[in-house]
Every structure is written in structure tokens, then in C-alpha cells.
Amino acid sequence: MEKLGFERRRRVVLVPYPFQGHITPMLQLGSIFHSKGFSITIAQTKFNSPNPSNYPEFTFLPLSDNLDNYDTSFYNILNVISIMNTNCEGSFEDYMVEMLGEEDVQGEVACIVYDPIMNFVNVVANKLNLPTIMLKTTPATYTQSQVVMFQLLEEKLIPLPESQLQVSIPQIHPLRFKDLPLPATDKIPQDVLDFTQSYMDIKSSSAIIWNTANTLDHYPLQQLQQHFRVPIFPIGPFHKLAPNLTTSLMEEDNGCLSWLDKQAPNSVIYVSFGSLAIIDENALLEIARGLAKSEQPFLWVVRPSLLNGSNAMDFLPEDFKERTRERGCIVKWVPQRKVLAHPAVGGFFSHCGWNSTLESICEGVPLICMPFFTDQMVIARYMNYVWKVGVELENVLESGIEKGIRTLMVSEEGKVMRKRAFEMKLELEQCINGGGSSYESLDQLVEFIVSLAGRK
Numbered sequence: 001m002e003k004l005g006f007e008r009r010r011r012v013v014l015v016p017y018p019f020q021g022h023i024t025p026m027l028q029l030g031s032i033f034h035s036k037g038f039s040i041t042i043a044q045t046k047f048n049s050p051n052p053s054n055y056p057e058f059t060f061l062p063l064s065d066n067l068d069n070y071d072t073s074f075y076n077i078l079n080v081i082s083i084m085n086t087n088c089e090g091s092f093e094d095y096m097v098e099m100l101g102e103e104d105v106q107g108e109v110a111c112i113v114y115d116p117i118m119n120f121v122n123v124v125a126n127k128l129n130l131p132t133i134m135l136k137t138t139p140a141t142y143t144q145s146q147v148v149m150f151q152l153l154e155e156k157l158i159p160l161p162e163s164q165l166q167v168s169i170p171q172i173h174p175l176r177f178k179d180l181p182l183p184a185t186d187k188i189p190q191d192v193l194d195f196t197q198s199y200m201d202i203k204s205s206s207a208i209i210w211n212t213a214n215t216l217d218h219y220p221l222q223q224l225q226q227h228f229r230v231p232i233f234p235i236g237p238f239h240k241l242a243p244n245l246t247t248s249l250m251e252e253d254n255g256c257l258s259w260l261d262k263q264a265p266n267s268v269i270y271v272s273f274g275s276l277a278i279i280d281e282n283a284l285l286e287i288a289r290g291l292a293k294s295e296q297p298f299l300w301v302v303r304p305s306l307l308n309g310s311n312a313m314d315f316l317p318e319d320f321k322e323r324t325r326e327r328g329c330i331v332k333w334v335p336q337r338k339v340l341a342h343p344a345v346g347g348f349f350s351h352c353g354w355n356s357t358l359e360s361i362c363e364g365v366p367l368i369c370m371p372f373f374t375d376q377m378v379i380a381r382y383m384n385y386v387w388k389v390g391v392e393l394e395n396v397l398e399s400g401i402e403k404g405i406r407t408l409m410v411s412e413e414g415k416v417m418r419k420r421a422f423e424m425k426l427e428l429e430q431c432i433n434g435g436g437s438s439y440e441s442l443d444q445l446v447e448f449i450v451s452l453a454g455r456k
Contacts (some may be wrong), residue, residue, distance in 0.1 A: 010039070010450060011110060012030075012041070012112075012449065014041070014112075014114070016114075018045040018084075020248070020275035021274065026113075026137075027247045028242040029242075032242055039107050043061045043095060044061070046062050046064045046065055050366060051151075063087075065083070066087045067084070074276055078336055081195070084118070085118075087164050095408070096112075096130065105439065109130060109453075110381065111132060112130055113121075114134065116166070121206075121421065122204060127203055136212075137354065139212050139382070140210055140221045141217055141220040142181065143221055144172055144198065146196060146199075147227060149182065150345065159183075159184060159187055166286040170323070175378060178377070179380075180377070181196070206231070207445075208231075211236040212234050212431075213236050215427045233448070235445060240428070240429075241284060248333070250303070252333055253332060254335060256331050260344040260345065261344070265343045266349075271291070272351075273352065274353045277417075280286050283396065285315075288317065288320045290405065291328070291425070292324055292407055297407050298329070301332070348366070349404075349405065353375075364425040365421060366414070366417040367383055367390045389424060390417070
């Protein structure tokens with residue numbers, strides 16, 4: 001589809017959830033929409049706000065979240081979400097009322113696209129009779145697993161004994177009870193269930209945009225189309241459609257690229273557990289010892305907040321640093337897409353966050369899977385069992401980590417995974433190119449948004 005003409009220009013308002021894994025795809029979606037001729041406004045909490053000067057093509061509206069000096073750590077996340085939804089509603093409504101009053105000058109508001117965690121958007125949109133579209137930043141198979149999990153709860157099939165965790169769930173094979181988004185052996189707290197139910201609910205949204213592709217999520221997308229009964233637009237991977245956009249909230253250490261230049265092709269294992277995961281000192285030591293024993297070159301992202309309450313760098317043992325000095329590079333944060341595209345990188349030891357997974361597959365880099373929570377459990381299972389480009393660790397002790405690294409980097413099994421990852425890379429390139437499923441879905445999405453504006 002051609003870019004919209006100026007006379008038909010429409011404005012799309014985007015509301016991201018303010019953590020890296022959610023901000024990144026929302027900014028990428030904004031860039032995609034802008035390339036199609038839409039004007040883009042981003043209503044963003046003051047907490048974790050990107051620098052607007054990095055995105056001159058967007059208009060930013062700061063939402064009053066009142067999170068200054070508040071505990072925004074992972075362990076307090078449900079309280080943070082509750083406070084955000086309470087505090088942001090008023091300022092968001094004021095902005096939207098003002099925007100609607102200036103449509104003749106600023107352009108017609110076609111719709112609001114928002115992250116499902118930002119519930120206040122639905123409240124304001126219904127009050128002002130504005131159409132909304134929900135952005136799903138996780139794979140479709142994760143949402144499908146949530147739907148089935150609530151069915152299992154209703155049928156009282158969970159909680160279940162630990163001995164049954166390896167049992168496959170027929171409705172979502174090959175996922176096992178251990179792969180469900182929430183622990184299957186424990187009684188789940190009501191506030192967690194309420195949050196998960198709200199996250200699943202598409203509320204009054206007219207459609208769903210998914211950062212995935214049919215080649216990855218074909219069957220779950222089919223099932224969810226029947227479940228939600230609104231149009232679904234899988235147009236990913238987003239980052240391939242917005243290749244020049246920088247979205248990191250943390251400063252990136254580009255010096256690691258020079259280090260990678262000195263390494264042999266496919267020799268380096270890249271290690272990063274995303275922007276939110278927290279580990280304890282014992283886990284940090286097990287990872288360090290596993291890397292040391294693997295005898296493979298590595299690039300390890302040890303962000304300061306990785307170790308809860310302490311600077312993780314300070315807890316790396318001296319003998320580890322000495323033993324790996326010639327073959328290891330440890331940094332606080334990296335330009336991940338450039339790292340994964342580097343020919344020296346042959347594997348990714350990852351938490352299996354969806355953005356990281358897509359970026360890795362799109363560069364033909366297989367993974368070692370160490371999931372921490374929610375969608376990561378589902379993604380890890382798919383990486384290993386369905387797409388066959390991931391190593392499932394036997395355990396997270398140094399022995400399991402050493403074995404996982406050596407399996408991926410130096411075994412015949414690892415070579416097969418690298419070949420399969422390259423094939424998946426080509427499949428995803430076909431999806432976003434002319435005639436591909438994501439390409440076609442994006443064209444349909446643009447037409448759908450224009451039609452929403454026309455019906456207002």
C-alpha cells in the first residue's frame with residue numbers, strides 16, 4: 001500500500017506500558033505507522049520515558065504517573081501498575097479532549113493503540129467514543145496458554161502435584177504444565193489472577209495487532225481469532241520494519257562490537273537476560289562458572305540491576321575474571337540487534353523475552369533458554385520443541401550451563417540448530433516482503449484504521 005496522502009492524513013495515538021520490553025515494540029509500531037503516512041502521538045508516563053529528541057517524527061505527551069520516589073522494582077510491579085492506571089487517567093483524558101477539539105488543525109484522531117496493561121485507556125476511550133486497538137507484545141501462543149490456564153483453573157485441574165509438571169496439556173501441545181504462565185503447583189494469589197484476566201481481556205478494542213508472524217504462530221492465531229472475534233493483524237517482526245529505530249532506555253556500550261571484530265565466526269556465545277530479570281548471588285556464580293568451564297568465548301551483559309539490591313559486577317569472583325580474561329567481554333548493556341547480527345556470534349544464552357527471541361531468530365542465531373517468568377516459559381518450550389532452534393537446560397547449575405553452551409556452540413546438534421535458525425530467518429524475511437503474510441496484514445491494518453476514522 002502507498003503512503004497516505006497528506007489530505008487523508010490521520011493521527012494514531014499510542015500508549016505503551018513503560019518498561020523496555022513493551023516500549024520497544026510500541027515505538028517500532030509508531031515508526032511503521034509513520035512510514036504509512038499517519039501522524040503519531042505517544043502518550044507516555046514520565047517514568048521510564050524515552051528521550052523525545054530521539055524521535056522528532058513523534059509528538060510526546062507526558063502522563064502524570066506520580067511514581068517519583070516510588071518502588072518500581074519487579075517485585076512491586078502489580079502496585080506500580082495499579083498506581084499508574086489510577087494516576088494517568090486524568091491527564092490522558094485532558095489530552096484527548098484537547099486533541100479532539102483541534103482535529104481541524106492537528107488531523108483527525110483515527111484510533112488509540114495501547115498496551116493491555118494500561119487499562120485507563122479503555123475507560124477514557126469509551127467515555128469519548130474513540131476506537132481502540134490493542135497491541136500484543138508477546139507471542140500468540142502465550143495468550144492461548146493463558147486462555148487454557150483459566151479453563152484448567154475453572155475445571156479445578158490445577159493446582160496439581162509436582163510429579164505431573166512434565167505432562168503435556170492436550171489443548172496446547174507441546175506445552176506442559178510446567179510451561180504455563182503461572183505456577184501450576186501452587187494456589188495463585190487472587191490479585192495475580194485478576195491482573196492476568198485483565199491482561200487477556202481485549203475490552204472494547206476493535207482489533208488486535210500482534211508482533212508476530214503467521215509462520216511462527218499460525219495455529220494459535222487461528223484459535224484466538226475464534227476466541228476474540230475481532231480482526232487480528234500479525235504484522236511482525238516489528239524491528240525488521242523499523243530497522244533504523246533506536247529504542248533502548250539504557251546507554252549502550254558499542255565498544256563490545258570492536259571486541260567481536262577480533263573473534264572467529266560463530267565462536268561467541270552472547271549472554272543477556274533482558275532488562276527486568278533478577279537473579280541471586282548463587283545463580284550469578286553458577287552462570288559464571290558454567291561460562292568458565294565451557295571454554296567458549298563469550299559476551300556477557302551484566303547490568304547493575306541484575307542482582308537484586310546489589311551491583312552484580314561486584315560479585316563476580318576474581319578467579320573467574322582471571323580465567324576468562326582472554327576470551328570474555330563483560331559489559332552493562334549492548335546494542336543487541338547489532339550484536340546478534342555480528343558474524344562472530346554463534347549463539348544467544350537468553351531469558352527468552354519475545355523481543356530478544358525475534359531479534360535472534362531474524363539473524364539466524366539459535367538460543368540457550370533460561371526463562372524466568374510469564375511468556376518466557378512458553379517461548380522457551382517453542383524454541384526447543386517446535387521451532388527446534390533452542391537448547392533446554394537440564395539444570396541451571398554450572399554443569400547444566402556448561403553442557404548447554406557446549407551443545408549449542410561445538411556439537412553436531414548445535415550445527416543443525418544453526419542451520420534451522422538460518423531457515424527461519426529466511427521464512428521471516430519472506431513474511432515481511434511483498435506478498436508475505438505480515439506485509440499483507442499490514443496493508444489490511446492501514447485500511448482498517450482509515451475505516452475506523454471514517455466511521456467516527
